[in-house]
Amino acid sequence: MNAAFEQGLLLYDQGRFDSAATRFHDALAAEPQNAGAHAMLAMALEAGSGPWAPRIRDAIGHAEAAVQLSPENAFVHYALSIVLSDLLDWEPSRLERTALPGGMRAAPSISARRALDAASEAIRLEPREPAHHAQHAYLHLVSERWREALQAADAGLALHPSHRICLRWRAMALTGLDRTAEAEEARQQLLAAHPNDARVHADVGFAHLRGSDSQAARQSFLESLRLDPTLPDAHRGLESSEILLTMPVHESGMLLSPGRDRLNSDLAEHSLTTWQKILIGLALVPLVIVLIEDRLDYKGPFIRLLSLLF
Numbered sequence: 502m503n504a505a506f507e508q509g510l511l512l513y514d515q516g517r518f519d520s521a522a523t524r525f526h527d528a529l530a531a532e533p534q535n536a537g538a539h540a541m542l543a544m545a546l547e548a549g550s551g552p553w554a555p556r557i558r559d560a561i562g563h564a565e566a567a568v569q570l571s572p573e574n575a576f577v578h579y580a581l582s583i584v585l586s587d588l589l590d591w592e593p594s595r596l597e598r599t600a601l602p603g604g605m606r607a608a609p610s611i612s613a614r615r616a617l618d619a620a621s622e623a624i625r626l627e628p629r630e631p632a633h634h635a636q637h638a639y640l641h642l643v644s645e646r647w648r649e650a651l652q653a654a655d656a657g658l659a660l661h662p663s664h665r666i667c668l669r670w671r672a673m674a675l676t677g678l679d680r681t682a683e684a685e686e687a688r689q690q691l692l693a694a695h696p697n698d699a700r701v702h703a704d705v706g707f708a709h710l711r712g713s714d715s716q717a718a719r720q721s722f723l724e725s726l727r728l729d730p731t732l733p734d735a736h737r738g739l740e741s742s743e744i745l746l747t748m749p750v751h752e753s754g755m756l757l758s759p760g761r762d763r764l765n766s767d768l769a770e771h772s773l774t775t776w777q778k779i780l781i782g783l784a785l786v787p788l789v790i791v792l793i794e795d796r797l798d799y800k801g802p803f804i805r806l807l808s809l810l811f
C-alpha cells in the first residue's frame with residue numbers, strides 16, 4: 502500500500518475529506534488499478550465540499566471503477582451504495598406522526614434500487630461488517646420500509662451492540678412502527694453509548710417534538726449544537742421547538758396551531774365571499790335578460806314588466 506493512500510485514510514478518519522481526496526488521487530496516479538483507492542476517493546468526494554453535481558459524478562465513476570476492478574471485494578460495493586445514496590429522489594411523506602425528521606421520504610428510483618442492491622451485495626460478500634447492515638437499514642428507513650429497516654439494524658447490532666449508526670436507525674425504525682416505548686429505550690441506549698455525538702442528541706430532540714415535549718426537545722437541540730454548532734438538523738429542530746414554546750396552550754394542554762386557525766378563518770372568509778358572489782349573480786340575471794331582449798327588439802316578459810312598472 503503506497504504512502505499517499507495511507508495518508509488519505511488518516512485524513513479521511515479526521516474528517517478532512519477534500520485533503521483526503523487529493524491524497525487518494527495521488528495514490529491512483531501511482532497505482533491506477535488500486536480498487537481500494539478508487540473506492541476511498543469516491544467516498545471522500547461524496548463527503549467533501551465543492552459543486553455537488555461534478556463531485557458526485559466523479560465519485561460514482563470511481564466507485565464503479567472499484568467494483569469493476571475488484572467485484573469480490575465487499576467494501577467497494579458498500580462505497581458504491583454510499584455514493585448512490587446521494588442521488589435519491591425525495592418527496593413529501595404521506596405520514597405525519599411517524600415520518601422521518603424533515604417530513605421527506607425517498608421515492609422509488611433507479612438510483613435507490615442500485616444503492617440497495619450494492620448494499621445487499623456488500624452484505625453477501627462480508628456479512629459480519631455492521632456498517633454494511635447500517636447502510637442497508639438506512640436505505641429501507643428513508644423509503645419508510647420500517648420493518649425491513651429494523652431487521653437490518655438488528656443484524657448490525659448483533660455483531661456490534663453499541664454500533665452508533667445501527668442504534669440510530671433502530672430507534673427511527675421503531676418510531677415508524679409506532680413502537681413508542683421500544684423506540685425510547687433504543688434512544689436511551691444510544692445516548693448512553695454515544696453521549697458526545699451531536700446527531701444523537703438531535704435525533705432525541707426530534708423524538709421529543711413528536712411527543713409534543715417542546716422544552717425537552719429544545720434542551721436536546723441545544724446540547725447537539727454545543728457539540729457541533731454547524732449541524733443543520735439541530736438548528737432546524739431548535740427553531741421548531743422554540744416556535745412551539747411560544748404558542749398559546751388550551752386548558753387541555755394541547756398546543757394551538759396559528760396556521761390551522763388562520764386557515765379556518767380564511768376558509769370562512771372565502772365562504773362568505775362565495776355567497777356574496779352568488780347573490781350578486783342572481784341579481785344580475787334579470788338585467789342581462791332585459792339587455793338581450795332590448796338588443797333583439799323583442800318585447801319579452803321582462804321588458805313588458807318594466808314598461809308596466811315605469
